[in-house]
Amino acid sequence: MIGLGLPRGFLVTLKNFVRPAVTEQYPDRHVGLLGAAKEAGMNPFQFLVRKPADSIKAIAGIATVPVAVKQSARFRGNEFTYFEDRCTACASCAKYCPLGIIEIVSVPGKIDAQEGESYKLEVFDIDIGRCMFCGLCVEACPYDALHMGTTFERSKYVRDELVISKDELADAPKRPSAFYRPQFEENAFDPFKETIEDFHDAGRHERPSDDDLKRKWIDER
Amino acid sequence: MAIKTQPVTVNLGPQHPSTHGVFRMRVMFDGEEIVDVEPIFGYLHRGSEKLAEERTYTQIVTLTDRMDYVSSMLNNQAYILAVEKLAGIEPSPRGVWLRMIASELQRIASHLVATGFLLQDLGALGTPLIYAMRERENILDLFEMICGARITNSYLRPGGVFMDAPTEFWPALDRGLDDIIRTIDELEAYLSGNEIVFSRTKGTAVLSPELLINASITGPMLRASGVDWDLRHRAPYDYYERVAFERKLHTASDNYARYWVRVQEARESVKIIKQCIEQIEPGPVRPSFDDVPRLIRPPAGDAYAAIEGSKGELGFYLVSDGGISPYRMHVRASSLINLTLLRDMLIGGQFGDLFVTFGSVDLNMGEVDR
Numbered sequence: 001m002i003g004l005g006l007p008r009g010f011l012v013t014l015k016n017f018v019r020p021a022v023t024e025q026y027p028d029r030h031v032g033l034l035g036a037a038k039e040a041g042m043n044p045f046q047f048l049v050r051k052p053a054d055s056i057k058a059i060a061g062i063a064t065v066p067v068a069v070k071q072s073a074r075f076r077g078n079e080f081t082y083f084e085d086r087c088t089a090c091a092s093c094a095k096y097c098p099l100g101i102i103e104i105v106s107v108p109g110k111i112d113a114q115e116g117e118s119y120k121l122e123v124f125d126i127d128i129g130r131c132m133f134c135g136l137c138v139e140a141c142p143y144d145a146l147h148m149g150t151t152f153e154r155s156k157y158v159r160d161e162l163v164i165s166k167d168e169l170a171d172a173p174k175r176p177s178a179f180y181r182p183q184f185e186e187n188a189f190d191p192f193k194e195t196i197e198d199f200h201d202a203g204r205h206e207r208p209s210d211d212d213l214k215r216k217w218i219d220e221r
Numbered sequence: 222m223a224i225k226t227q228p229v230t231v232n233l234g235p236q237h238p239s240t241h242g243v244f245r246m247r248v249m250f251d252g253e254e255i256v257d258v259e260p261i262f263g264y265l266h267r268g269s270e271k272l273a274e275e276r277t278y279t280q281i282v283t284l285t286d287r288m289d290y291v292s293s294m295l296n297n298q299a300y301i302l303a304v305e306k307l308a309g310i311e312p313s314p315r316g317v318w319l320r321m322i323a324s325e326l327q328r329i330a331s332h333l334v335a336t337g338f339l340l341q342d343l344g345a346l347g348t349p350l351i352y353a354m355r356e357r358e359n360i361l362d363l364f365e366m367i368c369g370a371r372i373t374n375s376y377l378r379p380g381g382v383f384m385d386a387p388t389e390f391w392p393a394l395d396r397g398l399d400d401i402i403r404t405i406d407e408l409e410a411y412l413s414g415n416e417i418v419f420s421r422t423k424g425t426a427v428l429s430p431e432l433l434i435n436a437s438i439t440g441p442m443l444r445a446s447g448v449d450w451d452l453r454h455r456a457p458y459d460y461y462e463r464v465a466f467e468r469k470l471h472t473a474s475d476n477y478a479r480y481w482v483r484v485q486e487a488r489e490s491v492k493i494i495k496q497c498i499e500q501i502e503p504g505p506v507r508p509s510f511d512d513v514p515r516l517i518r519p520p521a522g523d524a525y526a527a528i529e530g531s532k533g534e535l536g537f538y539l540v541s542d543g544g545i546s547p548y549r550m551h552v553r554a555s556s557l558i559n560l561t562l563l564r565d566m567l568i569g570g571q572f573g574d575l576f577v578t579f580g581s582v583d584l585n586m587g588e589v590d591r
Contacts, residue, residue, distance in 0.1 A: 005419070009411030013348060022355060072362075074369035074387070096515065098280035134283040134375045139383060140515065148369065179369040180384055 028064035039065045071150065073178040073191060076133045079149035080126060081176040082169035083199040086145035089119040093137035093146055101127040102137060121166060128154065129162035139180045144203045147176030150191040176202065226252040235264045239342055239576045242586025250572060258567045260560065265590040273550040278304050278379060278517045281550070285537075286373040288552065289588035291334050292531045294320070294327035294364075297377040302458055302526035303537035304379045308519035313508055316381020317459050318501040322394070323367065323376055324528075325490040325497070329401055330360045331531035332441075332483040332490075335583040336408065339480055342580035343421055349412065356404040359397050366390050379517060381507035394498070398491050405487055413481065422477035426566040426578040430474065436562050440533025440555055441482040442582065446474035452529040464496040476574075476581040483583070516545055532556050532583050556588040 031039065036058035037047035048055045057063040071077075089106035102125070109120025138148050149172075156162055175191040178184040183204045189196070200207045208216075234245035243264035249257040269288055273281045285296040298320055305312060337353030361371040367386045368376040376382050412418050428438075430446040443450055451468045453461040469485035471478035507513070521543040527536035533555030540549040559582050566578050 003416070005411075005414035005416045009415050012407055012411040016352070072366045072369070072387075074367070074384075075365060076369040096280070098276055098283050132283060132373065133370065134373070135369065136280065136283070136375075177369060178387075182384070185387055 024069070025067055026069055027066055029067045030061060031058060031063050031065050032061065033058045035065065036063045068192065071192065073150075073185065073189075075148075075150050075152075075177055076135050076179050077149040077152045077177060078128055078131070078133060078154050079151045079172060080138075080164070080169060081147040081149050081172070081174050081196075082124070082166075083145050083174070083202055084121070084166070084170050085199040086143045086202065087121060087124075088143055088145075089121045089124075090142065092140040092142060096136045096140035098134065098136060099130055099132065101130045103127075124166040124169065125163050126169075127163050129159050135179050144181065144183075147181060147202070148179045150175050150177045174202075228256055233575075235261075240579070240586075241338065241584050242589075244584070244586050244589070248567075248575065253572045255567050255570050255572065255575065258564050260563055262560075262586065262589050265586045267591065269591045270550050270552060273547060275546055277515075277545050278308075278519070278547070279515055281547070282377060283373070283375050286375055287587060288554070288591055289530070289532070289535075289556065289585045290372055291585055292327050292331040293372060293374045294323045294376060295331070295528065295530045295535060297374065298324045298459075299526060299528045299530065299535045300537045301377045301379055302528060303524050303539050304517070304519070306526050307522065307524035307539050307541055308379065308513075308517050310380050310513050310517075311508065313381040313505050314460075314502055315385070315504045316506040318497050319367075319382045319386060319506060320377050321459050321461070321464075322494050322497045322501075323364070323374075323382070325494050326360050326363060328531045329487045329490050330357045331583075332487045333357045333360075333404075335483055335531075335580075336412075336480060339476075339577070339580040339583075340412065340418075342576040343418065349408070352404065352408065356401060359400055363390065363393060363397055366393060378507055380513040381505075383507065385506045391498070394494070398494060401487070401491055405484060405491075409484060413484070418480075419477065421574075421577060422480060422581070423473070423475055425476050425574045426570060426581065427473070427475045428562060428566060432562070432565065433474075436558075438533065438559055438562060440530065440559065441479055441486065442533065442559055444468065445471045445478035445482045447472040452527060452534055456527070458526070458528055460497075460500075461493075463500060464493050466490075466493050476577055479581040479583075518543060518545055527553065530555050532585065532588070533559055552588075552591060554588045554591060556582075556584045556586075560584060560589060 033044055033055060036054060037044040040047055040051065042050065054063060089104060091104045094102040094104050103123055104121070105123035106119040106121050109118055135148055138146055174196040176184065176196060177191055178189070181204070196202050228249050228251045230247060230249045232245065232247055234240045235243040245261040245264065247259040247261065248255060269284045273284055276284070282297055282300060285300045286293040288296050304310070333353040333356055337350035340349035364374055365371050367390055368374050428446060430448050433443050433446050434448065439450065447470050449468055449470060454468055466489045469482055469489065471481050519541040521541055523538065523540040525536055525538045527534050534553060535555050536553035538551040538553070539547045542548040563582070567575060570578065
């Protein structure tokens with residue numbers, strides 16, 4: 001119908017004009033007094049008395065609180081999570097990397113009376129500056145030692161700082177993504193709220209009990 | 222007294238916001254009329270086909286994401302189909318359903334981007350583009366939920382997909398489909414009947430079906446001229462035989478027809494996804510590593526597999542010499558082939574229609590140059 005198209009179009013834009021905004025604020029969000037008090041965990045009156053400076057800021061509308069971006073658990077972030085105790089230096093990740101940016105140097109290391117000879121990892125460098133976060137290394141890891149991370153704020157001024165070393169990986173907080181790790185989804189692990197402290201919890205297999213281990217390694221021998 | 226004009230050559234691009242990437246045109250104008258067009262491309266060439274020759278078959282999936290970066294899932298699907306044909310892999314049913322859902326979602330996202338940018342090129346600054354992108358964002362959220370990435374998905378693997386969708390994906394998908402329908406209704410309410418859109422797009426850049434067929438143009442451009450050619454219907458791959466959908470055709474073959482076909486196809490994609498959700502069966506999402514190892518060594522030979530991509534027939538041709546990586550990979554990039562008619566579309570047209578016509582082709586320079 002010629003002639004009605006434009007008014008109908010303006011009706012749509014008008015409807016969108018009054019609908020709530022979908023903009024997500026990042027990294028900070030402006031809050032009023034109520035929001036600031038809620039963030040500090042007090043009621044507004046307490047907040048007014050205890051933190052007068054912050055209250056004035058909040059009333060003036062210049063107070064901000066940090067916000068977390070909505071991410072899904074499988075988010076392939078740019079910081080890897082690595083459990084050194086799980087790693088056997090098999091270099092599967094280095095082999096499957098399409099860009100060849102994982103460098104592994106291992107030497108025959110300690111000899112354990114029970115577990116036999118194992119490799120000692122000397123160098124484990126990931127060049128994040130060239131990484132494209134496809135996750136193939138994580139998919140290839142047979143022992144669940146390497147996981148994708150969930151953070152994404154890792155900008156640096158120098159390219160060389162983007163190479164993350166073994167020590168840096170080991171010290172970083174363990175917030176692994178659920179990418180290719182169905183065990184995290186089964187356990188309802190939330191990488192944005194909790195961390196994994198014990199490396200046993202990161203595996204896809206159930207940890208055998210001490211009795212099972214005793215039976216397997218002592219009784220049945 | 223007639224005004225004398227002198228032809229002027231203008232260089233457009235490569236760094237021009239309306240060229241959908243880095244594309245350069247040397248256009249000769251006579252007044253407002255376009256006399257000659259010389260497309261120049263290759264500014265985004267990254268040598269993906271050559272890089273593929275030294276990567277294993279699984280690793281190449283990551284390269285295909287970056288070819289047409291607004292329809293990564295469809296690229297993945299075309300490539301994986303070629304690998305499966307080459308190596309004789311029987312895919313897992315659940316994996317196939319999942320990748321059909323993913324690729325149809327990607328088709329909607331791609332058509333929304335095409336529509337939004339077409340309107341942006343028309344001069345509708347912002348509004349339609351933002352509405353379209355807002356909906357695309359929801360689709361990208363769904364992608365993040367199933368594979369952890371938004372644009373460079375790498376979700377598909379030979380034989381299926383790498384991981385099953387999480388439980389929260391299915392309710393989110395249902396909600397998302399309703400939103401998509403609502404957005405398309407909204408889009409049609411203010412665009413499909415809009416007189417300004419009519420006056421700018423109807424009757425511009427008309428191409429005859431014979432010319433389109435002779436130039437091997439595929440996709441929405443061909444269907445906008447009334448030729449019933451959809452590979453999902455003509456040469457069904459995956460499980461497209463088991464889903465019912467209409468092929469939307471328009472006969473005008475002008476810029477408006479191309480826009481209309483895209484919007485209607487997005488609606489049909491929603492129908493396909495709904496049927497996929499009904500028919501999806503439980504089971505593994507990819508064959509076991511005993512059947513399909515990570516390091517595939519297909520027998521020597523070649524294979525070509527094509528899908529109906531968002532922009533036309535998207536095909537991958539792989540030649541294997543029995544090794545762990547292909548001897549040669551070639552991509553039948555629909556954007557590149559659709560670009561070949563640019564001269565026929567533009568010459569004789571007006572200056573103002575230049576970018577509208579360019580937008581209606583729905584090019585992606587990442588795919589043109591690869």
